[in-house]
Every structure is written in C-alpha cells, then in structure tokens.
Amino acid sequence: MILNFTNTTENLVDNGYIFDFLQIFVNTTFIFYGFITNLINSMVFMHSKLRSNSTFNYFLVIALANSIYMGVSFFYFVTRCRLICSFANSYASQLYLFIFCNYIKNIAAFVVLFFQITVSFQRFLIISNITKIKIPNIFLLLVVFILFSAGFNLPVVLSREIIKLPFKNGTQKEEFTLIFNDYGKSLFSKWFIISINIFRSVFLTSLVFIINILSLIEFRKSIEKKRKIKLSNKGDEESNESKANRNLTRMVIIMSFIYFGGNIPNIVTYILQQFLDNNGIVYRAYFFLVGIIYLGTQSSDILVFLKFNKVYRQTFKKMFTFKIK
16 A cells, blocks of 8 residues: 555645644643743742832733733644644634633733833833833733723724534534634724734834833943943942843843844734634744744743843742752
C-alpha cells in the first residue's frame, strides 16, 4: 500500500488540523508561560515592600490584567481541539469564544495599555520635573479604564451570534459555531470594529511609544548633565536612590519599546479578521504567528523587572527561592 503523503498533507492543511495542533500544543505552551510569569509579577508587586510605590502599583494592575488575558487565552484550544476532542463546536466552547475571547480578553488588553500609558506618563513627569500635573488615584483610574474598555468593546460582541450547525452524516450530535450576524456583516460594523482595534493597536500603542521617546530624550539630557558634574554633595543614600530611579526609568522605556514592537503585527490581524474567513488557512497562519509574537512581548516583563529593578529582584528571591540547609 502506497500512501500519498502530498495529498495527506494538503488535506490536513485544508482542514486546518495542522493549525489545530499548533494551537493546542505550541500556542498554549506560550500562553501558560505568560500566565505563570504575570502571576509571579502580581504576587511580587502585592508584597508590602513594593506597595508604597505608585509605579509598582501600576505594574501590579498590568500584571493582573495580563494574567486575566493569558488565563482566558489558555482555554482557546477548546475551540480548536478537533483532533483530540469532541467539544470544539459545543455550545459551551462557542459561548466561551463569544464572551471571554471576544470581550473579556479585549477589556483586559485595553486596561494593560491604559496603565502602560499611565506609568509612562508618570515617568515623563518625574524626569521632566513637572510637579503641577497630578495623576488621579489608581482605584479611580482602574474603574474609569474598565468602564470605558467595556463600553468601547461592546460592538464587537453585538456583531456576532452563535448558530446551530446542520447535522452531519446522519448524526444527531448538536454542533454550534460563532458567526457575524447581520449587523456584523454590514460595512459600517466592519469599519467600526476595525476603528476600535486600530485605536487600541495603533493610537494607544503609539501613544505609549511617543511618551517614552520623549522620556528617553529627557533621560539622556539628565544623564549627560550628571556626567558633567565632577563632584556631588549628595550622600550615598541619595546617590543609590538616584540610581534606582534611573533604572526604573530605563525599565519603563525598554518595556514600552518591547510592547510597541509586539503590537505592530496586530494591526493587520484585526483588519484581516473583518474581511477573511476566520477559519481560513491564510488568517489562521497569520493569527498563529502574530499570537506567538504578542504573547512573547506580554511575557517578557519578568525578565525586564529582574534585570533593572533591585527591589523586585530582592523580593522575588525572598519569595521564590529557598535556602538549602
């Protein structure tokens, strides 16, 4: 018996099984790593040693929102597990895709970006020595950002509906799928949703980038000014505090550049989502690659924290390392 591997491979690709495999095993691994790293970040920033610093409180919210994003994304494989499961098209899996993936996850992503803007703007004010502008209370910011994100992403939910699929091959198994409804198919809806995603992936991400470019310019001026000072009247404690402040600024700037790079491919993803079949090969291949890039950037925070922040590093070691007696 001679197997036609070419036809077999083509059938696997046509049926999307290869992408199902990648989604189940590869993408889920990255998501799990991102969930664990952001959960660790949340635990570290909850420590009393870091709670007195408003910047660290912003990072705590970012880590928690990223944990929610990763937690929701982790179960995405239940909608793509046709190779090894029988519930990929169940009502529960499509409801999860409908509410959690298309709504809750987007809200979490918006909250992350809003607090990235907040922490970046805070560092800019500090570097520029601007004291007249005050950032509102973190709890007020959190409520406003969540409400805005929930309302802003509502059209994404309203544009889709879950429908029951016809029975296949005489079976009586009920299967469902998520599709665009009449409103979602309209040109107005498509461009409105594209505008929402461009606002997130282009405007908000670019705003983070621009603020940190300005911070970098001011930061370089500050460093250059300090280099010209040969003698300093500051004590060791003040000098250490100044060094910690510089490292914190470096950390925020580097993180913003990483986020910006990871979000750029998302722009194309959201446009393709409106005009291509979301189960098609082209969209799924691009979606998979972009997902890996985005997950990598969202999971990189812990490495930056460990590299540039002494307080985080000390707290991390205290919480997660054990002395061998």
